[in-house]
Amino acid sequence: MKKALSVLLSLACVALTACSQSPGENSSNTGVSTTGETSSEDRFAEKIVFSASSVDVDSNVSYFDEARYKKLNEMFNFEIEFVPVAWDTWAERDRIWINSGDMPDVMFWDLNYNDYVKYVEQGLLKAFPDDYAERYPNLAKVLEKTGVEEKLKEAGDGKLYVLPNVTYQNLPTEVAIDSTVAIYRKDWAKQLGYELGPTTTMDELCKMAKDMMEKDPGGNGDGKTIGIVGAPYNLYHTFVRPFNDNFERIYNNGTEYVYGPFEDATLDGIKNVKSVFESGVIDPDFYTSKGIEYRDKFFAGKAGVLIEGCSVSHYAVEFTGQFGEANPGLDPFECMGITAVTDNEGVYHAQNTMNYWASSIFNADIDDEKMDRILSIMDYIATPEGQYLVYLGVEGEDYVKEGDEYVMTLDANGKEPTSQIKNYYWTKPILPDDWALVDPRIDDEKRNVVLDVFKAKEANMSIAMLDYDYTFLSSPEKNNFAVDVTAAITQVLLSQGDLENEWDQWKASVEPKVTPVLKEVNQELLGK
Amino acid sequence: MAKQTKTLSARRSLWKEILRNKYIYLILLPGLIYYIIFAYGPMYGLTIAFKDYNVREGILGSPWNGIDNFVRIFRDYEFYLALKNTLIISFSRILFQFPVPIILALLLNELKEGIYKKTLQTVLTFPNFLSWVVVSSILINLLSNGGAINNLLNLMGFPRQDFLANSQIFRPLLYITDIWKSAGWGSIIYLAAISAISPDLYEAATIDGAGKFQKMISITWPSIRPTVVVMLILSVGGVMNAGFDQIFNMENPAVRPVSDILDTYIYRITFNTGTDFGFSTGVGLFKSLINFILLVTFDKISRIISGHTNGIF
Numbered sequence: 001m002k003k004a005l006s007v008l009l010s011l012a013c014v015a016l017t018a019c020s021q022s023p024g025e026n027s028s029n030t031g032v033s034t035t036g037e038t039s040s041e042d043r044f045a046e047k048i049v050f051s052a053s054s055v056d057v058d059s060n061v062s063y064f065d066e067a068r069y070k071k072l073n074e075m076f077n078f079e080i081e082f083v084p085v086a087w088d089t090w091a092e093r094d095r096i097w098i099n100s101g102d103m104p105d106v107m108f109w110d111l112n113y114n115d116y117v118k119y120v121e122q123g124l125l126k127a128f129p130d131d132y133a134e135r136y137p138n139l140a141k142v143l144e145k146t147g148v149e150e151k152l153k154e155a156g157d158g159k160l161y162v163l164p165n166v167t168y169q170n171l172p173t174e175v176a177i178d179s180t181v182a183i184y185r186k187d188w189a190k191q192l193g194y195e196l197g198p199t200t201t202m203d204e205l206c207k208m209a210k211d212m213m214e215k216d217p218g219g220n221g222d223g224k225t226i227g228i229v230g231a232p233y234n235l236y237h238t239f240v241r242p243f244n245d246n247f248e249r250i251y252n253n254g255t256e257y258v259y260g261p262f263e264d265a266t267l268d269g270i271k272n273v274k275s276v277f278e279s280g281v282i283d284p285d286f287y288t289s290k291g292i293e294y295r296d297k298f299f300a301g302k303a304g305v306l307i308e309g310c311s312v313s314h315y316a317v318e319f320t321g322q323f324g325e326a327n328p329g330l331d332p333f334e335c336m337g338i339t340a341v342t343d344n345e346g347v348y349h350a351q352n353t354m355n356y357w358a359s360s361i362f363n364a365d366i367d368d369e370k371m372d373r374i375l376s377i378m379d380y381i382a383t384p385e386g387q388y389l390v391y392l393g394v395e396g397e398d399y400v401k402e403g404d405e406y407v408m409t410l411d412a413n414g415k416e417p418t419s420q421i422k423n424y425y426w427t428k429p430i431l432p433d434d435w436a437l438v439d440p441r442i443d444d445e446k447r448n449v450v451l452d453v454f455k456a457k458e459a460n461m462s463i464a465m466l467d468y469d470y471t472f473l474s475s476p477e478k479n480n481f482a483v484d485v486t487a488a489i490t491q492v493l494l495s496q497g498d499l500e501n502e503w504d505q506w507k508a509s510v511e512p513k514v515t516p517v518l519k520e521v522n523q524e525l526l527g528k
Numbered sequence: 529m530a531k532q533t534k535t536l537s538a539r540r541s542l543w544k545e546i547l548r549n550k551y552i553y554l555i556l557l558p559g560l561i562y563y564i565i566f567a568y569g570p571m572y573g574l575t576i577a578f579k580d581y582n583v584r585e586g587i588l589g590s591p592w593n594g595i596d597n598f599v600r601i602f603r604d605y606e607f608y609l610a611l612k613n614t615l616i617i618s619f620s621r622i623l624f625q626f627p628v629p630i631i632l633a634l635l636l637n638e639l640k641e642g643i644y645k646k647t648l649q650t651v652l653t654f655p656n657f658l659s660w661v662v663v664s665s666i667l668i669n670l671l672s673n674g675g676a677i678n679n680l681l682n683l684m685g686f687p688r689q690d691f692l693a694n695s696q697i698f699r700p701l702l703y704i705t706d707i708w709k710s711a712g713w714g715s716i717i718y719l720a721a722i723s724a725i726s727p728d729l730y731e732a733a734t735i736d737g738a739g740k741f742q743k744m745i746s747i748t749w750p751s752i753r754p755t756v757v758v759m760l761i762l763s764v765g766g767v768m769n770a771g772f773d774q775i776f777n778m779e780n781p782a783v784r785p786v787s788d789i790l791d792t793y794i795y796r797i798t799f800n801t802g803t804d805f806g807f808s809t810g811v812g813l814f815k816s817l818i819n820f821i822l823l824v825t826f827d828k829i830s831r832i833i834s835g836h837t838n839g840i841f
Contacts (some may be wrong), residue, residue: 028812
């Protein structure tokens with residue numbers, strides 16, 4: 001009954017989302033109609049060239065011949081100078097560029113509030129025009145959905161200096177929660193007699209992973225199958241958070257702000273992950289992985305379970321695509337299952353997340369006309385028609401519609417050609433997570449695999465809610481506070497010494513840093 | 529009055545000296561300009577360590593904040609950990625790594641000229657041209673739990689070892705890999721010093737009946753000793769640089785308590801955990817100051833010990 005209800009709810013959610021984003025809808029006020037005709041004022045008569053940084057773009061591949069670009073260029077008359085950045089270094093590149101005055105005209109930036117306040121104070125970013133909500137109504141809607149527009153304006157004395165990329169226009173759950181799941185080899189699980197639902201307890205998951213290691217359904221050879229792979233943070237989210245929802249942060253316990261890692265429950269969680277690690281289920285080399293290398297072990301068929309953040313877009317496009325490439329002949333949707341890992345009582349320990357990820361910021365020295373042009377393009381992209389253009393392309397060029405089906409134009413290798421416009425992050429004020437909810441190429445059945453997990457999490461969860469007052473507090477001690485709790489857990493987890501003793505030593509070492517912050521935060525927010 | 533006259537005549541003689549050797553000074557000029565522009569000029573940027581640095585107002589315009597940055601530095605436990613690790617790793621490098629290129633050069637010198645010697649020198653020098661990114665990737669592949677060495681141990685019936693998570697192994701691993709990578713290259717300077725020794729000395733020693741070992745001890749070693757002392761002084765002067773490239777690529781969170789050095793600490797606080805250039809510059813200034821003190825002190829000590837024959841300044 002519960003399952004049927006959750007399926008119905010998911011379908012209703014998808015239907016609502018789809019209805020709210022039909023491609024014909026037009027609410028643009030940028031002087032450009034969605035048919036591509038320029039308005040009488042012809043604001044965009046003069047060509048502009050702007051530089052834009054992003055991951056996933058290749059400066060060796062031209063965008064001039066792309067139908068997407070041609071269409072946008074007809075409307076907005078522009079050229080882009082590529083500034084590619086790599087996933088593993090983009091955050092530090094951004095810091096260097098901003099602080100050296102070398103930032104591109106529009107920069108893909110991992111919005112960090114403390115840094116945002118500093119940059120705004122120092123005049124390093126260009127403010128949005130005061131009437132941005134009237135001039136760019138579609139972007140204004142996106143901003144509203146992020147839920148942080150007012151907080152960001154407060155830091156800039158009423159002016160806005162950043163455009164966060166909204167994750168969902170219509171959240172799949174009532175509040176935004178983390179997307180962490182266990183992605184597992186469904187075909188191996190079936191062989192071993194396991195059939196997992198949208199949620200699985202820690203013990204059940206470990207038992208299945210252990211069986212996969214010992215019985216080797218993938219035929220890797222004796223002792224060569226790994227149980228669980230994942231980044232340290234995701235592993236601790238799964239095996240430590242069930243013991244303390246606030247294991248890695250400062251939070252308000254109802255009376256005062258305290259430091260979660262100092263609580264006994266966190267130590268219990270670390271003991272739990274240590275016992276799982278010592279049972280051999282977790283990849284013994286998990287701590288040496290650089291970037292997202294750990295995923296390769298799963299896609300290459302060496303590991304049975306991957307703990308990872310997984311939205312519809314990840315599951316239906318990215319991960320299944322990677323799995324398909326690594327395992328020709330296997331159906332990714334038949335071989336990959338997803339499940340949320342709960343504590344042993346069946347409760348999912350969720351993290352309330354912001355409804356945005358990363359952002360676009362503008363160089364303080366660019367002129368108003370250039371900023372207006374870039375924002376106008378982004379405003380168009382934020383319309384349903386713009387979304388179809390960026391993510392699907394131009395009908396007749398990038399795809400053809402056969403009945404209800406969208407048939408993509410493939411290159412000589414049988415793949416969709418790379419689109420720089422699609423890959424660029426300044427074209428993603430609405431992230432692919434949202435598009436995946438309405439992407440006509442994704443079957444509802446596949447979409448619901450992920451949505452069911454979201455709903456199942458929500459049905460029985462304990463949640464660490466975001467504290468907006470704390471998050472958006474800018475104060476000297478808090479702004480300089482940085483302790484890497486994930487690294488500390490990894491150290492004690494792998495240490496040969498006594499776990500409790502080692503953790504106590506770590507607590508004692510960070511205490512001089514934590515105490516002044518707690519004192520400041522309690523005074524600023526609670527008057528204590 | 530006498531003092532003033534003395535200074536004036538010293539100035540005059542300096543100008544005379546410069547005019548007399550004007551072409552040599554002309555050759556010196558590009559180097560001098562380079563150092564003024566790229567080394568001494570930017571030193572005004574060190575004032576950031578005493579300022580609340582603001583990019584828009586620049587280095588000169590940012591407000592002074594006294595020693596606030598240093599108060600924060602000395603309150604951070606990670607700084608002390610990084611300082612301790614830097615000193616341990618650097619002095620251990622001097623103890624274990626510094627003699628290796630010298631011994632290698634002495635041994636290579638004993639080989640007869642020919643294809644074997646040249647091949648050996650090439651083989652020993654080659655690893656220096658591999659970046660630490662490549663070397664560390666090879667090491668991680670070899671030493672990881674599923675790596676070649678553990679597979680071999682497993683095959684022989686021994687239990688697998690967590691080499692990469694073992695704090696006791698990490699530092700020796702640094703020294704061994706650095707010796708493998710740099711010793712061949714480092715020996716070149718000593719081989720150059722050896723090649724400058726007059727062959728007459730060896731011929732005379734041979735006539736006197738000295739063996740290879742005696743010639744090495746009595747002729748080669750005393751001849752290259754000034755070079756060794758200069759290199760040692762420079763090594764001590766660089767004690768606070770414990771090898772960023774190598775450690776950054778080889779470390780992991782499990783060994784951070786023994787691997788985190790001042791350079792990795794500065795990198796982390798500058799690029800990963802927040803932007804505070806005043807704080808980072810403060811740590812950098814502290815590091816340079818200690819290096820400078822060690823350099824001058826060790827130079828003085830070496831002069832006293834050698835009776836003022838060896839030293840830089």
